Structure formats: structure tokens, C-alpha cells
Amino acid sequence: xxxxxxxxxxxxxxxxxxxxxxxxxxxxxxxxxxxxxxxxxxxxxxxxxxxxxxxxxxxxxxxxxxxxxxxxxxxxxxxxxxxxxxxxxxxxxxxxxxxxxxxxxxxxxxxxxxxxxxxxxx
Amino acid sequence: xxxxxxxxxxxxxxxxxxxxxxxxxxxxxxxxxxxxxxxxxxxxxxxxxxxxxxxxxxxxxxxxxxxxxxxxxxxxxxxxxxxxxxxxxxxxxxxxxxxxxxxxxxxxxxxxxxxxxxxxxxxxxxxxxxxxxxxxxxxxxxxxxxxxxxxxxxxxxxxxxxxxxxxxxxxxxxxxxxxxxxxxxxxxxxxxxxxxxxxxxxxxxxxxxxxxxxxxxxxxxxxxxxxxxxxxxxxxxxxxxxxxxxxxxxxxxxxxxxxxxxxxxxxxxxxxxxxxxxxxxx
Amino acid sequence: xxxxxxxxxxxxxxxxxxxxxxxxxxxxxxxxxxxxxxxxxxxxxxxxxxxxxxxxxxxxxxxxxxxxxxxxxxxxxxxxxxxxxxxxxxxxxxxxxxxxxxxxxxxxxxxxxxxxxxxxxxxxxxxxxxxxxxxxxxxxxxxxxxxxxxxxxxxxxxxxxxxxxxxxxxxxxxxxxxxxxxxxxxxxxxxxxxxxxxxxxxxxxxxxxxxxxxxxxxxxxxxxxxxxxxxxxxxxxxxxxxxxxxxxxx
Numbered sequence: 025x026x027x028x029x030x031x032x033x034x035x036x037x038x039x040x041x042x043x044x045x046x047x048x049x050x051x052x053x054x055x056x057x058x059x060x061x062x063x064x065x066x067x068x069x070x071x072x073x074x075x076x077x078x079x080x081x082x083x084x085x086x087x088x089x090x091x092x093x094x095x096x097x098x099x100x101x102x103x104x105x106x107x108x109x110x111x112x113x114x115x116x117x118x119x120x121x122x123x124x125x126x127x128x129x130x131x132x133x134x135x136x137x138x139x140x141x142x143x144x145x146x
Numbered sequence: 147x148x149x150x151x152x153x154x155x156x157x158x159x160x161x162x163x164x165x166x167x168x169x170x171x172x173x174x175x176x177x178x179x180x181x182x183x184x185x186x187x188x189x190x191x192x193x194x195x196x197x198x199x200x201x202x203x204x205x206x207x208x209x210x211x212x213x214x215x216x217x218x219x220x221x222x223x224x225x226x227x228x229x230x231x232x233x234x235x236x237x238x239x240x241x242x243x244x245x246x247x248x249x250x251x252x253x254x255x256x257x258x259x260x261x262x263x264x265x266x267x268x269x270x271x272x273x274x275x276x277x278x279x280x281x282x283x284x285x286x287x288x289x290x291x292x293x294x295x296x297x298x299x300x301x302x303x304x305x306x307x308x309x310x311x312x313x314x315x316x317x318x319x320x321x322x323x324x325x326x327x328x329x330x331x332x333x334x335x336x337x338x339x340x341x342x343x344x345x346x347x348x349x350x351x352x353x354x355x356x357x358x359x360x361x362x363x364x365x366x367x368x369x370x371x372x373x374x375x376x377x378x379x380x381x382x383x384x385x386x387x388x389x390x391x392x393x394x395x396x397x398x399x400x401x402x403x404x405x406x407x408x409x410x411x412x413x414x415x416x417x418x419x420x421x422x423x424x425x426x427x428x
Numbered sequence: 429x430x431x432x433x434x435x436x437x438x439x440x441x442x443x444x445x446x447x448x449x450x451x452x453x454x455x456x457x458x459x460x461x462x463x464x465x466x467x468x469x470x471x472x473x474x475x476x477x478x479x480x481x482x483x484x485x486x487x488x489x490x491x492x493x494x495x496x497x498x499x500x501x502x503x504x505x506x507x508x509x510x511x512x513x514x515x516x517x518x519x520x521x522x523x524x525x526x527x528x529x530x531x532x533x534x535x536x537x538x539x540x541x542x543x544x545x546x547x548x549x550x551x552x553x554x555x556x557x558x559x560x561x562x563x564x565x566x567x568x569x570x571x572x573x574x575x576x577x578x579x580x581x582x583x584x585x586x587x588x589x590x591x592x593x594x595x596x597x598x599x600x601x602x603x604x605x606x607x608x609x610x611x612x613x614x615x616x617x618x619x620x621x622x623x624x625x626x627x628x629x630x631x632x633x634x635x636x637x638x639x640x641x642x643x644x645x646x647x648x649x650x651x652x653x654x655x656x657x658x659x660x661x662x663x664x665x666x667x668x669x670x671x672x673x674x675x676x677x678x
């Protein structure tokens with residue numbers, strides 16, 4: 025999991041998203057153990073409280089669960105759940121921006137669709 | 147358990163170094179004490195550790211006034227920018243004495259860190275470079291295991307690699323055996339992810355004292371055409387502006403209401419560095 | 429706890445210098461001892477030389493005992509009070525140790541003297557209180573000499589310590605004024621005023637005063653001891669007033 029923090033959004037959200045990305049890419053498999061809070065914070069030089077806050081988001085969503093005295097694990101079905109969540113956000117995060125930029129540049133709807141098709145071919 | 151600073155004031159001749167400063171440093175947190183050079187950071191740390199005396203106010207360490215109190219002072223280690231160790235003393239000797247004065251000092255860990263930083267323990271203080279002068283003190287600070295560790299410009303003279311190692315070790319130490327760390331620095335960007343709480347000091351006064359997240363969400367940047375920006379910022383708490391040609395950026399304190407942001411203006415979060423620069427500008 | 433470590437540290441600072449001091453003393457004694465024994469025309473005479481050098485040595489040691497130690501104590505969370513008490517213990521221990529060693533050295537010198545008359549090493553106590561020495565049992569005399577020497581040594585260290593703490597607290601300007609002012613008034617102004625205005629009465633009075641302090645005429649060593657104790661108490665008191673409010677400065 026490779027992260028470059030930017031200052032646009034809080035670090036703890038970026039940590040949560042970084043772990044989500046790692047789960048989606050298969051780097052962290054379902055039912056496998058993920059690094060500890062200390063490992064995350066030491067590795068990324070962030071305050072442990074921040075790392076904990078980020079991971080707690082995922083725990084609340086049921087993507088990660090904690091085993092007392094053992095560590096933290098990726099929940100069964102986490103990938104499916106994340107895909108669902110990301111799909112919901114897909115429109116807000118990508119399509120909206122895409123359309124806005126297209127309008128700013130005067131790219132027509134048809135042209136956008138053509139470009140999209142080109143993207144899928146690649 | 148905390149270091150309570152109560153209404154501390156300090157003058158040097160006619161210059162006021164600290165003016166009615168009150169802060170609470172709580173247990174097991176990492177604080178960033180940020181301020182420009184000469185803002186009063188070191189003066190404050192020196193008063194906490196009894197190196198100098200305040201004109202007014204008091205410092206309580208776990209409820210005990212720290213003034214000339216061995217028990218209170220023994221709970222604090224300060225890594226100062228200036229060297230207080232005898233110049234001709236070897237580092238190994240300094241480690242040994244640290245163990246005498248602070249029985250919680252972990253000699254094995256200190257030796258391990260010396261290895262990591264490639265510090266020659268048989269050198270004396272005088273023969274160390276600026277970087278290694280910081281390094282040996284950093285090593286003591288990380289090995290001393292007191293409940294309160296004050297770090298005044300800890301990365302002074304350290305190269306990029308050593309700085310990175312330091313932050314890594316700091317987090318590691320803090321995770322394994324929590325203590326209160328107070329990091330005084332003007333290099334905000336580097337510590338911004340490490341610290342939990344931010345205290346900004348300006349001309350001897352505390353102007354901000356809140357969690358990092360709170361501070362970061364306390365303000366935002368709006369940019370766009372100058373005329374639009376000017377219109378938008380009317381009646382808002384503007385802490386600074388930048389202009390390039392017809393483009394203008396304004397730094398605003400307060401919450402942003404997305405609905406009343408006109409078309410053509412862009413809202414972004416303020417980063418800590420920018421916020422700091424704007425807040426501490428004369 | 430803090431006082432203990434503060435004392436330990438401050439004693440440790442002295443160990444190296446004291447070792448060097450005695451190395452030199454032993455070298456001198458051995459060198460001249462061999463010369464005297466193997467060359468009948470040469471002789472070695474020292475009267476009060478051991479204690480005299482020790483006094484100067486301890487005064488200088490006192491002079492070098494403040495700044496570095498003070499900063500080290502501040503760095504290690506030790507209060508001025510603990511540091512100061514540690515200093516007093518250190519002064520006492522050092523004085524006592526050196527008084528005993530020096531007494532031993534003087535006695536060794538006496539022993540060599542009985543073997544070779546050209547080798548003559550006498551203690552300061554014997555020098556000042558000549559008449560008294562003969563009237564006392566040798567053990568009592570040696571014990572008394574040790575006690576008196578401890579007082580003298582402690583006073584020398586306190587004097588050095590007081591001067592260095594005073595200098596630490598002074599501003600640069602004041603330092604210059606005192607450095608020039610005190611010697612000139614003592615060495616030049618006082619004698620000149622004495623001879624022109626007081627017709628030499630001041631020097632006579634001073635002579636009597638010091639005579640009394642050293643117990644010279646009456647031959648009473650306890651005058652000297654009490655003088656040293658009083659001097660030390662005043663010096664210690666003044667030093668504490670200076671240290672109490674001393675701050676880090678560079």
C-alpha cells in the first residue's frame with residue numbers, strides 16, 4: 025500500500041481510502057490480517073490517533089473487524105461491500121467532474137461517449 | 147496528569163517574550179508548539195524546565211508546582227537547541243549520567259539508536275557536527291522514558307534521511323510506550339502529520355490551541371477572479387490574501403457554506419503550513 | 429535521590445584533577461628524594477608546600493566549578509537547591525580527603541627526614557603552630573592538623589566557588605569593573621590612602637587582625653579553624669543567594 029498524503033482532505037480519511045484501495049486490489053485479502061495501528065503510523069509517519077481514527081471508519085462499516093489480542097482482519101465480503109460503496113460514489117466522484125470539465129472545454133456529449141469507448145478499448 | 151501552564155509572563159528587558167500564556171499539555175499526546183523564530187517557544191520550554199524563571203504565573207507538573215522541585219523536574223526531559231552537556235564529555239559518559247539522573251533511561255535502546263544513526267559513542271560533544279549534536283540529544287530524548295519530553299527544534303541540522311528516521315522512531319516510541327511529546331519547531335510541514343494538537347504562539351501569545359483536525363477545518367481557501375473573490379469575502383474573517391494578475395486567493399477562517407459559493411470560485415482546504423504562515427504574519 | 433546523584437556527579441568532576449595533582453606531588457617528592465639521597469651536596473626543603481599548593485589547587489578547582497555543572501544539572505532536571513547541597517557535600521568530602529592524604533604525605537616526609545637530614549618536608553600546621561606541636565601527643569597533633577586543614581581547604585574552595593558564581597551573575601560591564609576595581613583598591617588605593625591619610629594605622633590594624641585570625645601570637649589553631657568556618661559560612665550564604673536565582677544564559 026503506497027500513499028502520498030495531500031492536504032486537501034483529512035489524513036484519517038486518506039488512510040481509510042488507502043486501505044480500501046488495498047483491499048480492492050487484492051493486496052489485503054478477505055479474512056487476512058492487516059498491519060497494526062503502530063505499523064501503519066510508523067510506516068507513514070502519522071500520529072497513531074490519526075491512524076486509529078481512519079481504521080475505525082472501516083471497522084464501523086464492517087469492512088474490517090478486530091480480534092482481541094490478535095489484530096485486525098479484512099471482513100468476509102468486504103470486497104463486494106466496497107465495490108458497492110465505490111459504485112455509489114462513482115457518479116459523484118467521477119461523472120460529475122467529467123461532465124463539468126467537458127462543458128468547460130465545450131466537448132459535446134457524443135464526443136465524451138466516443139472518448140469513453142476509446143478508454144474501454146485500451 | 148498534565149503540565150499546566152498558568153498565566154505565564156516573561157520580559158527580557160523591555161521586550162515581552164511571553165504574555166499571559168496558559169496551556170494544558172495533557173498526558174500521552176503529541177503537541178506541536180509552532181511559532182516563528184523569536185515567538186517565545188524556547189522561552190516557554192525553558193520556563194517549564196526551570197532553566198529560567200517566569201516573572202508571573204506558575205507551571206504545575208501533575209499538580210505540583212515545578213519551581214525548584216526535583217520530583218516535578220525529574221518527570222521532564224528537554225532536548226534543547228543549545229548544548230547543556232560538558233563539551234569535553236564523551237557521548238557514552240553522557241548516556242551513563244543520563245541513566246544516573248533519570249533511572250528510567252533505557253541504555254540498551256540508546257545504544258541501538260546510536261547504531262541506527264551511526265553515532266560514535268566515543269566522540270565528545272565538542273567534536274560533533276551540528277547534525278550529530280542534535281542526534282545525540284534526540285537519542286537521549288527517545289530513551290529517557292520520562293512522562294514528558296520536550297523537543298526544541300529536534301531536527302536542526304539533520305539531513306533528510308536522518309529526519310525521516312527520527313520521525314519514524316518518534317512514532318514507534320510513542321506507540322510502544324506513550325508519553326507526552328512537545329515538539330517546538332518552525333518546520334510545520336514535516337511535523338504536521340505527526341502531531342495531534344497544535345499550539346501556535348505569536349509574539350509571546352497563544353493564538354491557537356486546538357487539535358490538528360480542528361485547526362485544519364477552521365479555515366479554507368477561496369480562489370478565482372479577483373473581483374469575484376473580493377465580493378465573496380466581504381464580511382468574512384480574512385486572514386490573508388495572495389494575488390497573481392487577475393487571480394486572487396483569500397484565506398478565510400470559519401466554515402464554508404457550499405451553497406453560497408458563486409460560480410467560478412474554487413474552494414480548497416487550507417494546509418497547515420499556509421494557515422500557519424497566514425496566522426503568524428505580522 | 430537528586431542530591432545523591434548531584435553529589436556523585438560533582439565529586440566525579442574533581443577526581444581527574446585530584447589524581448593529576450597528586451601525581452605531580454608524588455613525582456616532585458620522589459624526584460627530589462632520589463636526588464637528595466644519591467647526591468649528598470643537594471637538599472630538598474619544603475615547609476607548608478604541600479598544603480600551600482593544595483590550597484591554590486582547591487581555590488582554582490572552586491573557580492572552575494560553576495557554569496558547566498550548573499548547565500548539566502539544569503539539563504538533567506536537578507534543582508538549584510539539590511545541586512548546591514551536592515556542592516557543599518563535595519567541598520567537604522574533597523577537603524577532608526585531601527587533608528588526610530596531605531597529612532599522610534607530611535608524615536612520610538618526616539620519616540624520610542629521619543633517614544636523610546637533607547630531605548626536609550614540613551607541614552603547614554607545623555609551620556604556623558611551631559610552639560604547639562611539641563606540647564601535643566603525636567596522634568592528637570595529627571588529628572588537630574587534619575581538622576584545621578579541612579577548614580582551610582574548604583574555605584579556599586568556597587572562596588573560588590563564590591567568585592565564580594558572582595562572575596556568572598554579573599553583567600559584562602560589572603565583571604570588568606570588579607576585575608579592575610577590586611585589585612586596584614586593595615593593592616594601590618588602600619596602601620596609598622593608608623600612608624597619606626592614616627599614617628600606616630590601617631596596615632597595622634590589618635596585620636593584627638590577620639595575626640589573630642591565624643592564631644599566630646596566641647598560637648591557637650582554633651582561631652584559624654573558626655575563622656575558616658565563619659568565612660565559609662558567609663561564602664556559602666552569599667553563593668546560595670547568587671545561585672538561587674541563576675538562570676541559563678549564553
